[in-house]
Amino acid sequence: MRPIEHWLYPTPQGLYCEAGDFYIDPPRPVDRALITHGHSDHARSGHAHVLATPETIAIMKVRYGAACAGAFQSAHWGAQQKIGDVTVRFVPAGHILGSAQIVIERGDCRAVISGDYKRASDPTCRPFELVTCDVFVTEATFALPVFRHERGEDEARRLVQSIARNAERTHLLGVYGLGKCQRMIALLRQQGYHDPIWLHGALVGLTALFQDLGIELGDCRPASTATDAELKGALVMCPPSALLDRWSRRMGEDPVRVFASGWMRVRGRARQRGVELPLVVSDHADWPELLNTIVETGAEDVWVTHGREDALVHQLSLMGRRARALDLVGYEDDAE
Amino acid sequence: MRAFAEVLDCLSTTQSRTGKLALLTDYLRSAPDPDRGWALAALTDGLPLRIGFRRILSDLMAERTDPVLFKLSRDFVGDTAETVSLMWPAPESIVEPPRLGEVVDWLLNAKPSEHAAIIATILDRCNVRERWAFLKLIGGAPRVGVSARLAKTAVAQIAGLDVSAVEEVWHALKPPYAELFSWVEGRSERPDPGSVPVFRPMMLAHPVEDADWPTLDPNEFAAEWKWDGIRVQVAAKAGDVRVYSRTGDDISPAFPEIRSAFSHHDVVADGELLVVRQGTVAPFNDLQQRLNRKSVTGKMLREHPAHLRLYDLLFTRGEDIRMLSFDDRRRRLENWHASERPLLTDLSALVEFDTFSELEDLWRGAREAGIEGLMLKRRASPYLAGRPKGHWFKWKRAALTLDCVLMYAQRGSGKRSSLYSDFTFGVWRPREGSNERELVPVGKAYSGFTDAELRDLDRFIRANTTETFGPVRAVVPKLVLEIAFDAVQPSSRHKSGVAMRFPRIHRIRWDKPAEEADTLEATMALIG
Numbered sequence: 001m002r003p004i005e006h007w008l009y010p011t012p013q014g015l016y017c018e019a020g021d022f023y024i025d026p027p028r029p030v031d032r033a034l035i036t037h038g039h040s041d042h043a044r045s046g047h048a049h050v051l052a053t054p055e056t057i058a059i060m061k062v063r064y065g066a067a068c069a070g071a072f073q074s075a076h077w078g079a080q081q082k083i084g085d086v087t088v089r090f091v092p093a094g095h096i097l098g099s100a101q102i103v104i105e106r107g108d109c110r111a112v113i114s115g116d117y118k119r120a121s122d123p124t125c126r127p128f129e130l131v132t133c134d135v136f137v138t139e140a141t142f143a144l145p146v147f148r149h150e151r152g153e154d155e156a157r158r159l160v161q162s163i164a165r166n167a168e169r170t171h172l173l174g175v176y177g178l179g180k181c182q183r184m185i186a187l188l189r190q191q192g193y194h195d196p197i198w199l200h201g202a203l204v205g206l207t208a209l210f211q212d213l214g215i216e217l218g219d220c221r222p223a224s225t226a227t228d229a230e231l232k233g234a235l236v237m238c239p240p241s242a243l244l245d246r247w248s249r250r251m252g253e254d255p256v257r258v259f260a261s262g263w264m265r266v267r268g269r270a271r272q273r274g275v276e277l278p279l280v281v282s283d284h285a286d287w288p289e290l291l292n293t294i295v296e297t298g299a300e301d302v303w304v305t306h307g308r309e310d311a312l313v314h315q316l317s318l319m320g321r322r323a324r325a326l327d328l329v330g331y332e333d334d335a336e
Numbered sequence: 337m338r339a340f341a342e343v344l345d346c347l348s349t350t351q352s353r354t355g356k357l358a359l360l361t362d363y364l365r366s367a368p369d370p371d372r373g374w375a376l377a378a379l380t381d382g383l384p385l386r387i388g389f390r391r392i393l394s395d396l397m398a399e400r401t402d403p404v405l406f407k408l409s410r411d412f413v414g415d416t417a418e419t420v421s422l423m424w425p426a427p428e429s430i431v432e433p434p435r436l437g438e439v440v441d442w443l444l445n446a447k448p449s450e451h452a453a454i455i456a457t458i459l460d461r462c463n464v465r466e467r468w469a470f471l472k473l474i475g476g477a478p479r480v481g482v483s484a485r486l487a488k489t490a491v492a493q494i495a496g497l498d499v500s501a502v503e504e505v506w507h508a509l510k511p512p513y514a515e516l517f518s519w520v521e522g523r524s525e526r527p528d529p530g531s532v533p534v535f536r537p538m539m540l541a542h543p544v545e546d547a548d549w550p551t552l553d554p555n556e557f558a559a560e561w562k563w564d565g566i567r568v569q570v571a572a573k574a575g576d577v578r579v580y581s582r583t584g585d586d587i588s589p590a591f592p593e594i595r596s597a598f599s600h601h602d603v604v605a606d607g608e609l610l611v612v613r614q615g616t617v618a619p620f621n622d623l624q625q626r627l628n629r630k631s632v633t634g635k636m637l638r639e640h641p642a643h644l645r646l647y648d649l650l651f652t653r654g655e656d657i658r659m660l661s662f663d664d665r666r667r668r669l670e671n672w673h674a675s676e677r678p679l680l681t682d683l684s685a686l687v688e689f690d691t692f693s694e695l696e697d698l699w700r701g702a703r704e705a706g707i708e709g710l711m712l713k714r715r716a717s718p719y720l721a722g723r724p725k726g727h728w729f730k731w732k733r734a735a736l737t738l739d740c741v742l743m744y745a746q747r748g749s750g751k752r753s754s755l756y757s758d759f760t761f762g763v764w765r766p767r768e769g770s771n772e773r774e775l776v777p778v779g780k781a782y783s784g785f786t787d788a789e790l791r792d793l794d795r796f797i798r799a800n801t802t803e804t805f806g807p808v809r810a811v812v813p814k815l816v817l818e819i820a821f822d823a824v825q826p827s828s829r830h831k832s833g834v835a836m837r838f839p840r841i842h843r844i845r846w847d848k849p850a851e852e853a854d855t856l857e858a859t860m861a862l863i864g
């Protein structure tokens with residue numbers, strides 16, 4: 001049996017599995033793509049054949065249109081499937097709705113491509129499922145020892161308390177549109193916040209999709225339909241870019257700007273966006289989660305992709321593991 | 337510690353002055369003594385602690401973390417104390433953090449050799465926000481966007497007083513300020529301010545905009561040169577002289593000769609601090625050598641002599657003349673100066689003019705060194721605190737520009753650490769012993785672009801990197817940056833022999849070929 005580097009390796013088109021003739025999360029259109037999850041740096045439009053979980057396929061269709069790939073094939077959670085010379089299965093990654101780790105086996109060698117993942121609880125998606133393996137491909141978005149996220153429940157409670165304290169001011173919560181938005185809504189509902197939540201236009205479609213797929217998010221409405229009186233003291237959610245732009249001027253003289261992101265751990269990042277209440281909530285693994293997960297998989301080889309590869313590769317070598325950075329193009333270090 | 341951490345945390349992200357003031361006032365009203373007094377000290381003059389802060393932090397981290405990871409983290413976060421607070425191993429179990437008063441007591445009563453162990457013990461008992469607040473507390477200026485003045489305003493608000501009431505007694509008080517709190521809470525008499533000369537808030541100008549000109553009547557304005565030094569207030573009373581910066585920081589220790597020049601006067605004056613040799617204003621750089629010093633050497637005094645060019649008078653012999661018009665104050669200033677003749681001072685002359693275009697011609701013709709621009713002051717205006725609209729205008733010269741070529745880029749720190757945001761650029765010069773030309777760096781700029789431009793630049797840099805050294809990348813020399821700056825000065829520290837003052841990126845010339853960028857010769861021609 002040839003070593004794994006000969007049948008699974010990075011190319012300019014993305015991570016390629018030669019033994020099955022497919023790419024994983026390719027940044028450019030290819031013939032056959034396996035997609036871990038619906039974030040735009042992983043799921044692109046224009047592939048001839050896409051294999052992904054049903055939720056990911058639904059997300060891609062909402063984002064890019066029903067015809068964004070030549071053909072879609074649903075991967076059933078946990079089901080083995082033969083592709084060329086390898087078998088493949090999709091296992092929950094705990095990152096966002098539909099997010100999967102892709103497990104590839106050939107002979108007695110098992111590789112897990114984890115996409116993006118987290119271990120913290122999330123009411124909007126299936127929890128991360130640990131699969132032991134020989135090669136673990138990990139993200140490194142928050143791979144610095146300074147990143148230790150707070151519990152989502154605690155941060156949601158801080159937001160609810162701030163809303164209660166500032167009855168006159170609108171709270172403007174910046175979130176990434178897919179995953180973080182719906183997770184924050186679900187966390188707020190868990191904390192007993194049942195008022196209508198007003199959504200920027202860019203968040204409406206995906207939130208409706210989550211609700212269609214059976215996730216309880218309560219009363220969510222488009223912010224464009226709200227009267228000024230309704231916005232006073234209310235919670236409005238928007239993409240991060242809208243926090244400071246012209247759109248936000250509708251939210252009164254002095255809204256409380258809130259941003260829920262792992263980057264909020266660093267004060268400079270919060271100040272840069274004019275954020276008054278930074279919530280350290282992330283859908284990515286933080287530093288301890290990354291290290292624990294890698295140890296638990298038992299992987300001898302760890303391949304590190306987008307983010308802070310340098311720090312993670314260094315730490316893993318201190319821990320006596322073989323680690324290398326996969327220089328894949330097309331991923332954003334900074335996005336969530 | 338918990339309440340202090342909470343308020344410091346909120347202060348660091350609250351934008352509005354009123355928001356900050358409300359947070360601080362609430363905290364100072366509710367926190368017990370001496371905790372609040374130490375907190376106030378940290379936000380104003382600093383705690384009276386002498387701790388080898390940098391060294392202790394690096395020793396503690398060396399025992400607990402890997403040096404490579406610490407460096408990568410520190411580069412990303414951009415602040416050592418914050419990095420330590422984030423990387424510090426979390427406590428096993430949650431315990432009550434120590435009280436602020438306890439913390440300060442421990443450190444005040446400890447030998448220097450015990451500081452590291454005490455700091456580690458305290459960090460072990462704190463959560464991440466408390467660790468950060470603690471390190472900011474003992475590390476000097478916490479930099480949470482609270483000026484000493486704002487903190488004093490918060491104290492004054494407890495009693496519904498004006499900040500000047502607190503400022504007048506401030507210099508007679510010591511941390512943890514029990515007397516002060518007792519007074520503002522009505523439990524005791526006003527502390528005796530003694531005879532210390534206090535800072536009075538200064539009057540500042542707005543830049544004059546194109547739209548302003550039609551609304552300005554030249555007859556209503558006096559004009560004077562704006563000198564290229566630093567604005568100060570000299571307050572002298574009963575032999576005690578203080579030199580205050582624009583923000584009320586006491587910078588007297590760095591300027592002993594100014595203090596002695598005013599030691600027999602009773603006056604509060606506004607002026608520009610300059611280095612002047614044989615009547616000629618030296619470049620700003622010379623003055624910079626004198627700033628931020630706790631003491632000065634005789635050599636420094638001889639080679640970089642300080643001088644005060646006076647603009648205005650606020651008090652004479654205890655009389656507050658701030659409500660007089662500019663014209664009246666100017667007359668008082670001239671009379672006072674003519675009779676008292678304080679050493680190391682002169683008056684900033686008024687520039688006579690009838691029309692603004694005449695004034696502009698005068699300015700263009702002015703050959704004197706150290707002129708940074710013109711001030712237009714409404715003749716009828718009193719001396720008002722802050723930056724009131726419509727009274728004082730500053731009129732600056734348009735900046736000089738050069739087309740330079742981008743050579744190196746470096747990741748920013750803190751909020752910009754994910755992007756390349758520090759740029760070194762150069763101009764062409766002949767390569768020695770050949771007909772070819774080479775680029776020589778002439779400066780570095782950090783600012784002057786929008787977020788979108790920053791992203792475009794970042795993309796350009798990643799795509800055109802030739803070499804990487806740590807956070808620095810060398811790039812293919814093909815992108816022209818139009819650099820604006822205030823002046824070019826000769827410099828022995830730079831390979832090119834010149835240094836720019838305040839360079840910033842004016843425009844990115846995606847369209848311009850690098851060969852057409854400016855030369856070192858053209859750059860040299862702008863010296864002066």
Ligand SMILES: [Zn+2]
Pocket residue numbers: 037039042095116336
């Ligand atoms: Zn993702």
Ligand SMILES: [Zn+2]
Pocket residue numbers: 039041042115116139306331
């Ligand atoms: Zn990703």
